[in-house]
Amino acid sequence: MHVVWFKRDLRIHDHRPLLDAAAQGKVLCLYVYEPELLATPELGALHLGFINESLAELRVRLRELGADLVIRVGRMPDVLDAIRRQHGITALHSHRETGNRVSYERDLRVAGWARQHGVPWYERNQFGVIRKLGTRDGWAARWSKFMSRPILEEPGALRAQPGIEPEGLRSANDLGLTPPSQRDVQHGGEKLGLETLDSFLAERGAGYRYEMSSPLQAWDSCSRLSPYLAWGNVSMRTVFQRTRARSAEVKELRKQKVDLDPRWLQSLSSFQSRLRWHCHFIQKLEDEPELEFRALNRQLDGLRDGNLRNHYFEAWANGHTGYPMVDACMRALHHAGWINFRMRAMLMSFASYQLWLPWRPTAQHLGSQFLDFEPGIHFSQAQMQSGVTGINAVRIYSPIKQVKDQDPEGQFIKRFVPELEAVPPEHIAEPHRMPSALQRKLGCIIGKDYPAPVVEHGPAYASARRRISAARRRPEVREESERVYAKHGSRKRPARRASGSA
Numbered sequence: 255m256h257v258v259w260f261k262r263d264l265r266i267h268d269h270r271p272l273l274d275a276a277a278q279g280k281v282l283c284l285y286v287y288e289p290e291l292l293a294t295p296e297l298g299a300l301h302l303g304f305i306n307e308s309l310a311e312l313r314v315r316l317r318e319l320g321a322d323l324v325i326r327v328g329r330m331p332d333v334l335d336a337i338r339r340q341h342g343i344t345a346l347h348s349h350r351e352t353g354n355r356v357s358y359e360r361d362l363r364v365a366g367w368a369r370q371h372g373v374p375w376y377e378r379n380q381f382g383v384i385r386k387l388g389t390r391d392g393w394a395a396r397w398s399k400f401m402s403r404p405i406l407e408e409p410g411a412l413r414a415q416p417g418i419e420p421e422g423l424r425s426a427n428d429l430g431l432t433p434p435s436q437r438d439v440q441h442g443g444e445k446l447g448l449e450t451l452d453s454f455l456a457e458r459g460a461g462y463r464y465e466m467s468s469p470l471q472a473w474d475s476c477s478r479l480s481p482y483l484a485w486g487n488v489s490m491r492t493v494f495q496r497t498r499a500r501s502a503e504v505k506e507l508r509k510q511k512v513d514l515d516p517r518w519l520q521s522l523s524s525f526q527s528r529l530r531w532h533c534h535f536i537q538k539l540e541d542e543p544e545l546e547f548r549a550l551n552r553q554l555d556g557l558r559d560g561n562l563r564n565h566y567f568e569a570w571a572n573g574h575t576g577y578p579m580v581d582a583c584m585r586a587l588h589h590a591g592w593i594n595f596r597m598r599a600m601l602m603s604f605a606s607y608q609l610w611l612p613w614r615p616t617a618q619h620l621g622s623q624f625l626d627f628e629p630g631i632h633f634s635q636a637q638m639q640s641g642v643t644g645i646n647a648v649r650i651y652s653p654i655k656q657v658k659d660q661d662p663e664g665q666f667i668k669r670f671v672p673e674l675e676a677v678p679p680e681h682i683a684e685p686h687r688m689p690s691a692l693q694r695k696l697g698c699i700i701g702k703d704y705p706a707p708v709v710e711h712g713p714a715y716a717s718a719r720r721r722i723s724a725a726r727r728r729p730e731v732r733e734e735s736e737r738v739y740a741k742h743g744s745r746k747r748p749a750r751r752a753s754g755s756a
């Protein structure tokens with residue numbers, strides 16, 4: 255009997271482990287809720303909801319093919335061993351995962367168990383992430399080659415091992431997780447994932463390149479595929495190849511002078527780059543798992559002391575900093591489990607620079623709120639936006655400039671920070687600067703109806719810039735940056751060392 259272990263690959267299409275197992279004999283399709291993984295700070299009931307929706311659909315699809323989805327709760331080697339003792343296991347098939355330390359150590363235990371019992375474990379790639387990569391040179395070409403391989407069809411039929419109790423899905427309560435607060439989040443499943451891809455490529459994506467940074471437009475103009483990629487409802491190869499096909503189609507339509515939004519080609523090209531970035535960032539964690547805990551540039555590890563300064567952290571994490579753009583983004587994230595890239599970067603940057611908080615706890619908070627939490631992307635980006643990689647431009651986002659650039663009328667802000675409903679556009683970036691008489695007239699007293707700023711942006715910004723610049727000038731930091739670039743740097747263009755503000 256061949257066990258197919260579903261993890262972050264909750265789909266039928268383009269699923270090599272499932273196809274391999276189906277071709278070789280009876281199958282047992284297995285999903286295991288692993289309490290040790292669910293107990294990590296970044297995961298919780300929010301993710302469980304999406305996983306369960308995906309599992310419910312997967313179960314229906316597997317049943318149509320002749321098998322069931324067998325659900326268990328526990329530590330993976332124990333679950334496997336119980337199945338082995340009852341039914342015997344010929345082989346274990348799964349996708350390879352680049353996860354956090356808990357999943358990495360779990361994989362080591364599974365490998366040990368498999369060796370001990372003579373069960374071969376076949377791990378297949380689903381992303382363009384390469385295990386035991388020697389050098390970054392040529393990585394992008396290998397990525398493209400992998401993504402260009404044919405998409406695998408779903409299996410025609412599955413022969414199930416009889417006599418196994420499938421068991422039901424488990425709720426947050428069953429697993430001891432705090433149920434999530436009311437949210438308007440994306441729903442899980444392969445069907446919805448593929449529909450999301452279709453609607454992006456057919457309509458929503460035309461303005462992608464030009465609208466992705468706007469907290470007003472990004473909700474529709476970005477692909478919104480991230481949770482479907484993170485939980486594997488859609489394969490990256492499918493997204494890549496459909497995007498390539500759409501680009502070819504757009505070029506052809508333009509040749510034929512068909513009336514088409516002129517922004518399509520540039521938008522599709524920007525989107526394709528980001529698909530590669532997905533794996534580029536996960537490759538960093540694959541090559542250096544310590545980056546979950548330590549700065550990529552080790553010399554910058556102690557840049558910020560470990561002091562979390564609770565009142566700063568609480569104000570930031572709850573959307574009460576007194577900076578409307580920061581607060582609106584955090585509250586939008588709590589509401590929807592998603593926010594666009596630019597605003598994620600600003601949230602992280604504000605915590606790391608203006609508040610000078612250590613990046614780990616703030617990254618953990620954001621991770622727990624992102625439905626698409628993907629350790630490799632998340633921790634790499636958190637470090638990048640905190641200036642501790644040493645190879646990326648230092649970009650300190652101004653929450654005031656971001657209002658002027660992205661939400662000058664305050665539409666987005668007012669949607670998520672209703673206390674500011676009456677504030678006119680000229681004061682929406684810094685309502686604390688409204689004269690007291692105006693505050694009274696509008697019924698929005700700063701410090702009472704809406705918080706006063708937790709820090710003063712100007713001095714905090716200047717101090718952060720001084721500190722980060724001084725740190726990056728240190729010879730040992732520069733030397734370490736060379737190592738980081740050699741190991742992790744994108745070879746697409748030279749390392750960006752300049753500093754900027756945004």
Ligand SMILES: Cc1cc2nc3c(=O)[nH]c(=O)nc-3n(C[C@H](O)[C@H](O)[C@H](O)COP(=O)(O)OP(=O)(O)OC[C@H]3O[C@@H](n4cnc5c(N)ncnc54)[C@H](O)[C@@H]3O)c2cc1C
Pocket residue numbers: 466476477478479480481483484528529531532533535593594595596598599602620621624626627628629631632633635636639
């Ligand atoms: C601090 C911080 C933390 C982040 N954490 C995560 C995370 O946990 N999971 C996650 O998927 N993305 C993360 N991102 C990257 C990015 O913000 C999201 O991928 C994107 O906003 C998801 O929305 P989308 O699918 O509509 O993206 P699109 O813009 O439509 O992009 C399509 C896909 O490309 C990939 N992608 C896009 N931008 C990036 C990027 N900058 N780096 C790497 N891959 C990218 C993602 O897989 C995304 O789904 C983080 C960014 C920051 C600044």
